[in-house]
Amino acid sequence: MQHTTLIVPGLHGSGPDHWQTWLEQQLPDARRVPDIDWERPILARWANAVRDAIDASPGPVWVVAHSFGCLASVVAAADRPNRVAGLMLVAPADPDRFTPGGLRDPGAYPDQASLSQWIPRQVLDAPSLVVASTNDPWVRLSSAAYWAECWGSHLEEIGAAGHINVESGHGPWPRGLALLQALQTACDDLPLGCIDEWRLNRRGRHGALARLRHRTRQETGI
Numbered sequence: 001m002q003h004t005t006l007i008v009p010g011l012h013g014s015g016p017d018h019w020q021t022w023l024e025q026q027l028p029d030a031r032r033v034p035d036i037d038w039e040r041p042i043l044a045r046w047a048n049a050v051r052d053a054i055d056a057s058p059g060p061v062w063v064v065a066h067s068f069g070c071l072a073s074v075v076a077a078a079d080r081p082n083r084v085a086g087l088m089l090v091a092p093a094d095p096d097r098f099t100p101g102g103l104r105d106p107g108a109y110p111d112q113a114s115l116s117q118w119i120p121r122q123v124l125d126a127p128s129l130v131v132a133s134t135n136d137p138w139v140r141l142s143s144a145a146y147w148a149e150c151w152g153s154h155l156e157e158i159g160a161a162g163h164i165n166v167e168s169g170h171g172p173w174p175r176g177l178a179l180l181q182a183l184q185t186a187c188d189d190l191p192l193g194c195i196d197e198w199r200l201n202r203r204g205r206h207g208a209l210a211r212l213r214h215r216t217r218q219e220t221g222i
Contacts, residue, residue: 003085004057005030005180008050010067010093013038017166019173020066026177033069041102043115046072051079060085064180067138067163068093070130074120074151081125086187088180090131091164092147094139095119123152129183130154131176133161133168 005027007020014020024030033053036046050072054061062085065073070092077084095116098104104112130153132144141157148155156179162168170176 002059003029003062004059005062005064006050006053006057007032008063008065008069008073009033009036009038010065010069010091011038011041014066015166017171018066019164019166019170019176020064022172023064023177023180030064041068041098043068043071043075043098043100043118047075050076054080054083057083062180062184063087064090065092066090066165068098071095071098071115071119074124075118077124077126078120078122084124084126086126086183087124087128087153088131088176088183089128089151089153090176091133091136092130092139092144094143095147096143097138119147121150123150127183127187128153129156129179131156131158131164131179133158133164135160136163138163 005024007014007024007030009018009020009032020032024032031053033050035049035052046068050063050069054063054076061083063073063077065087067090070089073087073089074092077087095118096104096114098115099113100115100118104114128151130144130148130151132139132141132148132155134141134157136144145155147153158164158175161170164170
């Protein structure tokens, strides 16, 4: 069965020196999610693009996401439980740093709504791994651990690794590739779900993305 490794970068995208770009070059089945404005972290739009990329893939999808892309991937995966084989969520951004319309203004606390209420808190249908750092400027380790527990993810704490990006020295990242391969190997004996287009489990207007879209339109008009 054909698989796809879907690369989902975070805010500002992942440039040529980022580990996600390196990983994409190592895996013949990898492709980057298209149609995202990397400078505008609007979760409903990002999650919709990830969900569309999952739908367009010919078989089960392994999602490899970074930072804000992790939040978009979790929302999309919650709507497509039968299409996602597993998720590696690296340095997931703290949803309290965002609103449905973008970055949260630190001066507006607590009046400006946090994005956290729109992030699924249930165990994901696919196996997942959260990779977190002890000194990530975008999320406290305690917050990453909380969301990992919500999603039923294994938490891989890798020490003082910053935001696990180029600035923290994560260009080529063999350990990241090894973690992805270990997740895939651990899932070898698990069913990957039905990929028959007529029988796909789609969560439509009652899904996480539909609720998020409604709230985003309410707050921003977009």
